[in-house]
Amino acid sequence: MDPVRVRSKKRITSFDIAELAGVSQATVSRALRGDPSVSGETRRRVEAAATALNYTVDKSASNLRGRLTGTLALLFFEDPTPDDSRINPFFLSMLGSITRACARHGYDLLISFQELARDWHADFAESKKADGIILLGYGDYLTHTSRLEKLRARGTKLVCWGAVLPEQPCVTIGCDNFSGGRSVTEHLLDQGCRRIAFLGDASQHFPEFQERYRGHIQALRTRGLPVDEALQVDAESSQHSGRRATEALLARGVAFDAIFAASDLIAIGAIGALSEQGIDVPFEVAVAGYDDIPMASFVTPALTTVQQDTQRAGEVLVDSLVRLIHNEPVASKMLPMKLIVRRSSLWQEIVHAECARED
Amino acid sequence: MDPVRVRSKKRITSFDIAELAGVSQATVSRALRGDPSVSGETRRRVEAAATALNYTVDKSASNLRGRLTGTLALLFFEDPTPDDSRINPFFLSMLGSITRACARHGYDLLISFQELARDWHADFAESKKADGIILLGYGDYLTHTSRLEKLRARGTKLVCWGAVLPEQPCVTIGCDNFSGGRSVTEHLLDQGCRRIAFLGDASQHFPEFQERYRGHIQALRTRGLPVDEALQVDAESSQHSGRRATEALLARGVAFDAIFAASDLIAIGAIGALSEQGIDVPFEVAVAGYDDIPMASFVTPALTTVQQDTQRAGEVLVDSLVRLIHNEPVASKMLPMKLIVRRSSLWQEIVHAECARED
DNA sequence: CTGAAAGCGCTTACAG
């Protein structure tokens, strides 16, 4: 609005502060960084001068010299969706908690959407925008593995959100997907369900879904129940895909009395598809999801699901990365999950209730 | 993991590329920045060399010299909430769309949570972390105004999300809150409602809510209906606050047949409080919200609300800021809103339907 | 505890 004024005001540097405080520029730098060798008296004078001139350290210069940026990068992977307007609510929630955790640690967060297809591996640490990288997203981790190894070879500090498995190429934080999958299926079996469909891509390309599926299978086996492959349908984490998968399942003509969806979005899509066919949830088919996104408690019927503690997850991700940056040892970590039972899966109890009274 | 290898590998600089390509370092810089004075032949040699050595420009150095960072900062204001785990879904959605818009413009996004209390004005542009700033959040804009003016005086590039009003201290992008408020109330009146409570802080501290309230009042006046101040209850944008406000409204003992909540979260809290008192929505009290957060279509009954196009908003915010950075003229802009009618407000029609048939 | 000096890796007038 006032380019002249702006242009005429030259930037205030550490030299200006040095002059005002009557010390050398080097001392200004030390004082402001909290170097313990600076005397209290000098530090106070420098700080007063900095405040008086409204001075802030130039990050670019400080980074250039100091090698660190005070910034963490979040590479956010999401395949372009048909309705590419909305981010998957689970990741949005993670994003929020990561942002807050960064603030607590005194880091800024540089966010970058990445389409899975793109060549992202060179972008960040190498161009020194960030001290470390957090990778977040479902998606095909096999494609990533080679890139992760390249990054690791370069000494890039890196943590991943995902399935915690042996021989991971980088520090990985994730929830206990196996136990989560088992818990859901045990719960459905306890409800009296016997033919549980699983909606979700259970291949090694989606290790989180795969772990959930493995937990599901294990629960069946433990109870001595057969595994029917016709009950598994691939799906990605979206309502649209959940709807499609449910239609495919119905088209197969196999009998089922429950759906375990690998994510809440899939489950919500499934409920929609079932309703359209006049199939009542949970009376005819019990449904459970995974993630406990905010929507899960609001859909009708409210969705049984597995809660992943996104707050905790964000904190652990940031904490781990900061420790990596400080060259402290960091191990992958599996966070506990929590089964949240809501109306969508109360098959048996509903049957019970229907006999006893009219709701 | 392998500190020796990492340490021994010195950073590849533009001098290395220059040597390999057989040109000067200055030419490398020009070629890589797309300077048109560089010949095609030279450019290709430089690019080949850069690719061969896996070189990327050092952002810190480039920023120090070049004055621009290629980064936009998003200052995200949210007062610490009781359940400070979750970000307001409306802003989360904005955050997603801003992130994507930045990516499209080739900018990175630096996100920083700000508690309203903190002294944020010096942080960003001045320390050269970002070329411009986006301010996002509800909250008390009066407190901001003086800070905004300080920033503007320094020549900081700045856009705000908020109420678009005359004499704004900075370029502001927002939805048409006045028309939104008017539309909701007109709709409720069309349903036959006559005593419409407004839940939301309608003071000048929250200009967006205030505009919605003004639209509400205007709709009443146009129809020649009286304004009863006992029907307005302050509330902040949270379920908790909506619940409280509804309880306060009920405690006042004034009659009302509709609630217009200044945000969806307030509305959802209100529906909860009404249900607890055995008051049926929409049969006894029609309810409408504002924002069209994803939850709005999933609550029971589905919530009538005003949609703010967050995709568009994110694009316009980023676009405006980028133009400010390029010293192009930019005006504040009011985006259109859209009334979304769902079940929660279908007071009259429900009464109708009840007579005709059993649903 | 403090200062003088080098240098981080670029960009951009200035010459030619």
Place this chain on the structure above:
DNA sequence: CTGAAAGCGCTTACAG
């Protein structure tokens, strides 16, 4: 179209 040179604003050995 290209090169030699200055300098962006810091941090950090090296001396004292």
